[in-house]
Amino acid sequence: MIPYSTQFIDEDDIKAVVEVLKSSHLTQGRSVESFEKAISEYVGIKNVVVFNSATSALFALYSSIGIGCDDEVITTPITFAATSNMFVALGAKPLWCDVKPDGNMDENSIEKLITPKTKAIVAVDFGGKPVEHKKIQNIAKKYNLLYIDDASHAFGSELDGQKVGSFADATIFSFHAIKPFTTGEGGCVVTDDNKLADKLRLFRSHGIIKQKLYKSDMIQMGYNFRMTEFQAALGLSQIKKVDSFIKKRNEIAIYYDERFKESKFFTTQKIGQNQKSSRHLYPINLAPSFSQKKEEIFKELQKKGLGVQVHYKPIYQNSFYIKKFGKMSLKSAEEFYKSEISIPCHQKMTLEDAKFVADIVLKVIA
Secondary structure (H helix, E strand, O other): OEEOOOOOOOHHHHHHHHHHHOOOOOEOOOHHHHHHHHHHHHHOOOEEEEEOOHHHHHHHHHHHOOOOOOOEEEEOOOOOOHHHHHHHOOOOEEEEOOEOOOOOEOHHHOHHHOOOOEEEEEEEOHHHOOOOHHHHHHHHHHOOOEEEEEOOOOOOOEEOOEEOOOOOOEEEEEOEOOOOOOOEOOEEEEEOOHHHHHHHHHHOEOOEEEOOOOOEEEOOOOOEOOOEHHHHHHHHHHHOOHHHHHHHHHHHHHHHHHHHOOOOOEEEOOOOOOEEOOOOOEEEEEOHHHHOOHHHHHHHHHHOOEEOEOOOOOHHHOHHHHHHHOOOOOHHHHHHHHHEEEEOOOOOOOHHHHHHHHHHHHHHHO
């Protein structure tokens, strides 16, 4: 079965990890610092703080910027649950912004959601396609709100030639196994705010600072959210290849775009000329007349050897959120969920694989 996304591990990646496993430090060594520097240079941002997962990075960031009880956060429901879970865990309330046909939050729907309790806007670059960062950035500045980008899908994506990660006050990236490049599990926060970066470094390591000799002091609340040395070593090896990985993903996506452009059965995510997508996902959206057959289509695609997936059920439809915040409905988000299927698109694929996938998708839906 061809998965919708997967990691690509070479011998040089294995060698890098083995070298660390044979070294004196499996954690709190120099590989993490080197990995942070590599990300900083790639994204073009001053501070990078890596964590053992993007979820930990989200929690650390929300905590460090002071999101808490009675605060409200505007975000998208079309994302993985962690985007909102981590601020809800701190007592904040989500204000759900509806989405556009491409799966990204509708920047024109943000202002009407703002209240005196609103603390931040949290965007998500769905599938790797950048949101309208500059417009959202201007809204945040107008209302004195924090702007956070959960760019877990979008390492290497660009808007107007500028890397995603350099627009928001702080940005989260994920290095999960199926992302554009991987450390197995892992994530980071990037920011130009030096004070925020210092808080994040303390937060990920128990809030403790080292003093003279054996002496130390815990100066704030913290946790053990540290990335291991062997994770960082894998990341250092993988980041050297991330551009080639993204290039391959885009080659597959461009082939699909050409094959599917005349389809009356579904639409695809359109990437603008001023945008570059990491192509973490290649979503197709079934026409309304086919959406009711989605489960049947999904099963048949899997039966034919395609490891398809759906991204995502609107977060507010989950039982936890219904119990905590009550029922609600957003038309576009729900239509997106009813119609979306992610088909295989990753750096391990060949154009022959892409042809196989496209042939099956067109045949099954027809």
